[in-house]
Amino acid sequence: MPTTLITGANRGLGFETARRLVAAGHTVYVGSRDRERGRRAAGQLGARPVVIDVTDDGSVTAAAEAIEADGGLDVLVNNAGVEGRTRDGGVLGAADLTAELLRPTFETNVFGVVRVTHAFLPLLRRSAAPVVVNVSSGLASMAGMTAPGTPAYAYPGVAYPASKAAVNMITVQYAKAFPDMRINAVEPGYTATALNAYTGTQTVEEGAEIIVRMAQVGPDGPTGGYFDVNGALPW
Numbered sequence: 001m002p003t004t005l006i007t008g009a010n011r012g013l014g015f016e017t018a019r020r021l022v023a024a025g026h027t028v029y030v031g032s033r034d035r036e037r038g039r040r041a042a043g044q045l046g047a048r049p050v051v052i053d054v055t056d057d058g059s060v061t062a063a064a065e066a067i068e069a070d071g072g073l074d075v076l077v078n079n080a081g082v083e084g085r086t087r088d089g090g091v092l093g094a095a096d097l098t099a100e101l102l103r104p105t106f107e108t109n110v111f112g113v114v115r116v117t118h119a120f121l122p123l124l125r126r127s128a129a130p131v132v133v134n135v136s137s138g139l140a141s142m143a144g145m146t147a148p149g150t151p152a153y154a155y156p157g158v159a160y161p162a163s164k165a166a167v168n169m170i171t172v173q174y175a176k177a178f179p180d181m182r183i184n185a186v187e188p189g190y191t192a193t194a195l196n197a198y199t200g201t202q203t204v205e206e207g208a209e210i211i212v213r214m215a216q217v218g219p220d221g222p223t224g225g226y227f228d229v230n231g232a233l234p235w
């Protein structure tokens with residue numbers, strides 16, 4: 001059975017994805033930037049804890065070395081993410097945005113995905129059936145964000161959609177570069193988690209469905225795509 005790492009799996013969609021993949025027989029590493037939160041979550045799930053802060057080169061390298069020493073990796077779920085808020089808790093809209101305010105969102109959501117993927121690529125390339133799932137968002141879709149009358153169109157933030165649009169492009173380019181891997185971006189849907197102060201309209205069980213499905217995709221499955229639970233999404 002596959003060995004799987006999920007970043008940001010101590011809570012929310014990552015935790016639920018870990019629960020489902022453990023049930024499916026995967027050996028799951030619960031990635032958490034906080035050692036104690038990760039240890040607790042992994043204990044609840046029957047998974048293995050690994051400390052990984054996706055914004056920290058040393059932390060990511062140490063996690064890759066530990067998992068390599070344990071036997072390697074087949075499935076990487078780049079799930080850790082932040083929405084990126086102003087100091088008073090608002091979304092980062094165009095009127096507020098500065099390069100300085102944009103940076104932390106990109107550091108986690110974009111550079112974090114590249115940092116982790118780069119560190120784990122040698123392990124994935126040794127797998128017989130390597131899979132990468134990048135947890136994107138419906139707000140990454142140019143088509144969605146430019147379609148008047150949709151909830152996506154009404155979303156005022158810049159930092160988060162821009163970061164997830166970058167994740168989509170990274171997904172496409174990695175998928176072309178590594179045709180032997182299945183590398184896809186997924187949109188879980190608006191899900192009640194700490195990310196949105198539990199205002200999401202779906203449960204984590206519903207939201208994790210497409211992440212779990214794409215983590216289990218076989219070598220003949222899709223790659224370089226962008227999916228929600230109902231199928232392919234327009235970029």
Ligand code: NAP
Pocket residue numbers: 007008009010011012013014032033034037052053054055078079080081082083108135136137138187188189190191192193194195196200
């Ligand atoms: P969440 O409950 O806030 O979980 C986010 C996870 O990411 C937490 O475990 C958090 O760890 C971790 N994280 C944040 N920064 C990190 C870092 N630097 N290094 C390692 N881990 C870090 O939110 P969620 O909704 O489950 O989000 C999971 C993914 O789904 C994100 O990529 C998000 O953008 C995406 N998504 C969510 C929704 C939604 O409606 N909820 C919709 C579309 C996409 P701590 O506990 O230590 O903060």
